[in-house]
Amino acid sequence: MTAREEILARIRAANGPAREPTEIDAAYAAIPRDYRRAHHDSEQRDDIVALFAERAADYRATVEPVPEADLPAAIARAVTGKARLIVPDGVPEAWLAELPSATTIVRDEPPLSARELDAIDGVVTGCAVAIAETGTIILDHGPAQGRRALTLVPDFHLVVVRADHVAPDIADALARLDPSRPHTLISGPSATSDIELIRVEGVHGPRNLHILVSG
Amino acid sequence: MTTPAGATPAPNGSMPTYLGMPSFPSAARTAVADSQLRRNLTHATTAIRAKRANVVRELDDWEELRQAGKAIKEHTLANLDTYLLRLEESVTSAGGHVHWARDAAEANAIAIDLIKRKNADKAVKSKSMTTQEAGLNEALAQNGIQAIETDLAELIVQLGDDLPSHILVPAIHKNRAEIGDLFRRTISEAPGDLADDPPSLTATARAHLRGEFLDAKVGISGANFAVADTGSLVVVESEGNGRMCLTLPDTLISFVGIEKIIPSWRDLEVFLALLPRSSTAERMNPYTTIWSGVANADGPREFHLILLDNGRTATLADETGRQALRCIRCSACLNVCPVYERAGGHAYGSPYPGPIGAILSPQLRGMTSPADASLPFASSLCGACYEVCPVAINIPEALVHLRARAVQSQPHYPERIFFSLAASILSSPGRMAFAQRLGSLAGSAVARRKGRIRRLPPPLSAWTDTRDAPAPPPESFRAWWSRTRGGAR
Structure with missing residues (x-):
């Protein structure tokens, strides 16, 4: 007997014979879900976006509300002092219009090695979805977000969150995603509580997370 | 009860890390005498308890989330074969490889073979309880493969040649000064004047591990959840070491216990609300990575999922x-447990310490060793663990149930003899009267001042070492009644 057959046989010995798939799916659908799908009123758009900004800042990310038209200037200010920035495909050219002349834009073409990424000072991206309740940004690594390593290895991550990205709560945010894609959920800069359960920001992931909330 | 656990082989060949550990009472006695350890634990658990209570209070539907989490896990366990097959299919169609392992040895052998085929002599590891349980690091070392622990606390444990003592914070037993000493001794990147504050210590770990991440060929992880219908694996973490291990190497191997499965993508809305608030007391943990098989030009080109039984089907x-299989490894039960707070994690002799460990370890390993048979007794049954459990595992109920099993598995247990004697006495009025007279005589012989019995000879001293007992009265009620008819005579 293979390990697979044996494990399945042990499970059936413990549980009784397998039920019909339709019966299992009906039992699954009947699971009581009396919790709230959102803890905040999704109709109150301004409140939801403000809540996102407040909760993201709780993690000691830098959060700035910015009118859409002021994005290029705000981005330029935020990346001041960064010599080399990597910018994934799909980031609007307009965002980069006012970058300081001392800043070089690097493209992931051909793809950079991890060592090369480590020599980059920061990354500028958009996002797929954000969650107001938890102050979380979700990347699905589609357009304007780049492959996962781009937002991981450089030490500074600037992310632009548009108001329409912000979902009130986890349930709504997950429902907007395509599960076949890889995802990264980001709630503040990397952190650890491994020494005396005291939170310290800045471990292996980007030590600085700068969020521009636009629109 | 000081027989080493290693004297009796575990039936599943599992969890070899802690062989030779004494049973809980003697290990706890040593731990309780360590005042530094008690200070470290009290400091850490007190802080996290208050924080958890705050973030849980924020959600007025916490109980409904908890009941949904419980129901989803119960449903999954009741149909585990079907969901495992669905997971296998969805991971495979997303380009991943699925392996099945009956026990730890089989899982480790699969991983070793995969790593050797990549001609790698080391692997970066993100924090994984399942590989800890399987003793993977030791198995890799025997095959010339170096496992590099990258979670800060796991690194502290590994560098100190120590054992983890907490599910979430494995180095909780060490304070900053002890960690500073360790880093100055073992990490070449540590600056000569490295201070003991947590930010400096954390920066040292970052510098130490950076090169390992960038050059890694093989990554090893566990998973918090495996979603059957989408083939998604979910790793919940804080430091970014998980992201590094899951993203940068070409080959990724994930060890996942068969109970980590959930049916559907939408179930994550429940568990991503329950887990971070219960474990690190945050609304959300800093990083969560979700992936399905392999992605085009993003992350590992080869993904292997090892599904591990290792005593789970027996449980x-x-x-x-x-119900112990519902556990999502949040460690809230450890942080509220008065026994854990005093005895610490090592006394439990298992990668799974605390209340959940006391019901999980003896079931996964079987109760043939004295150490495992002692674990269900490592509790005062106060119930705080049940109250905070995000999937409502009734740990006290399981403890009592396993105590019965522990007694039944050891036929010459003194309590068994005592209780059969008691049954015989209590079922006969004559024997009862005789025993009461005997008790009054013996009681007056051993009782000290104020009618208290302070010390009994062995083996009864096991009872009086920690308690006083009232001395039996000189005359029983029944004897007094038949003599006086309630004072009428």
Whole structure:
């Protein structure tokens, strides 16, 4: 007997014979879900976006509300002092219009090695979805977000969150995603509580997370 | 009860890390005498308890989330074969490889073979309880493969040649000064004047591990959840070491216990609300990575999922004990447990310490060793663990159930003899009267001042070492009644 057959046989010995798939799916659908799908009123758009900004800042990310038209200037200010920035495909050219002349834009073409990424000072991206309740940004690594390593290895991550990205709560945010894609959920800069359960920001992931909330 | 656990081989060949550990009472006695350890634990658990209570209070539907989490896990366990097959299919169609392992040795052998085929002599590891349980690091070392622990606390444990003592914070037993000493001794990147504050210590770990991440060929992880319908694996973490291990190497191997499965993508809305608030007391943990098989030009080009049984199906067969398989490894039960707070994690002799460990370890390993048979007794049954458990595992109920099993598995247990004697006495009025007279005589012989019995000879001293007992009265009620008819005579 293979390990697979044996494990399945042990499970059936413990549980009784397998039920019909339709019966299992009906039992699954009947699971009581009396919790709230959102803890905040999704109709109150301004409140939801403000809540996102407040909760993201709780993690000691830098959060700035910015009118859409002021994005290029705000981005330029935020990346001041960064010599080399990597910018994934799909980031609007307009965002980069006012970058300081001392800043070089690097493209992931051909793809950079991890060592090369480590020599980059920061990354500028958009996002797929954000969650107001938890102050979380979700990347699905589609357009304007780049492959996962781009937002991981450089030490500074600037992310632009548009108001329409912000979902009130986890349930709504997950429902907007395509599960076949890889995802990264980001709630503040990397952190650890491994020494005396005291939170310290800045471990292996980007030590600085700068969020521009636009629109 | 000081027989080493290693004297009796575990039936599943599992969890070899802690062989030779004494049973809980003697290990706890040593731990309780360590005042530094008690200070470290009290400091850490007190802080996290208050924080958890705050973030849980924020959600007025916490109980409904908890009941949904419980129901989803119960449903999954009741149909585990079907969901495992669905997971296998979805991971495979997303380009991943699925392996099945009956026990730790089989899982380790699969991983070793995969790593050797990549001609790698080391692998970066993100924090994984399942590989800890399987003793993977030791198995890799025997095959010339270096496992590099990258979670800060796991690194502290590994550098100190120590054992983890907490599910979430494995180095909780060490304070900053002890960690500073360790880093100055073992990490070449540590600056000569490295201070003991947590930010400096954390920066040292970052510098130490950076090169390992960038050059890694093989990554090893566990998973918090495996979603059957989408083939998604979910790793919840804080430091970014998980992201590094899951993203940068070409080959990724994930060890996942068969109970980590959930049916559907939408179930994550429940568990991503329950887990971070219960474990690190945050609304959300800093990083969560979700992936399905392999992605085009993003992350590992080869993904292997190892599904591990290692005693889980045996646990599933126990109707009361199986609820331990709902556990999502948040460690809230450790942080509220008065026994854990005093005895610490090492006394439990298992990668799974605390209340959940006391019901999980003896079931996964079987109760043939004195150490495992002692674990269900490592509790005062106060119930705080049940109250905070995000999937409502009734740990006290399972403890009591496993105590019965522990007694039944050891036929010459003194309590068994005592209780059969008691049954015989209590079922006969004559024997009862005789025993009461005997008790009054013996009681007056051993009682000290104020009618208290302070010390009994062995083996009864096991009872009086920690308690006083009232001396039996000189005359029983029944004897007094038949003599006086309630004072009428």
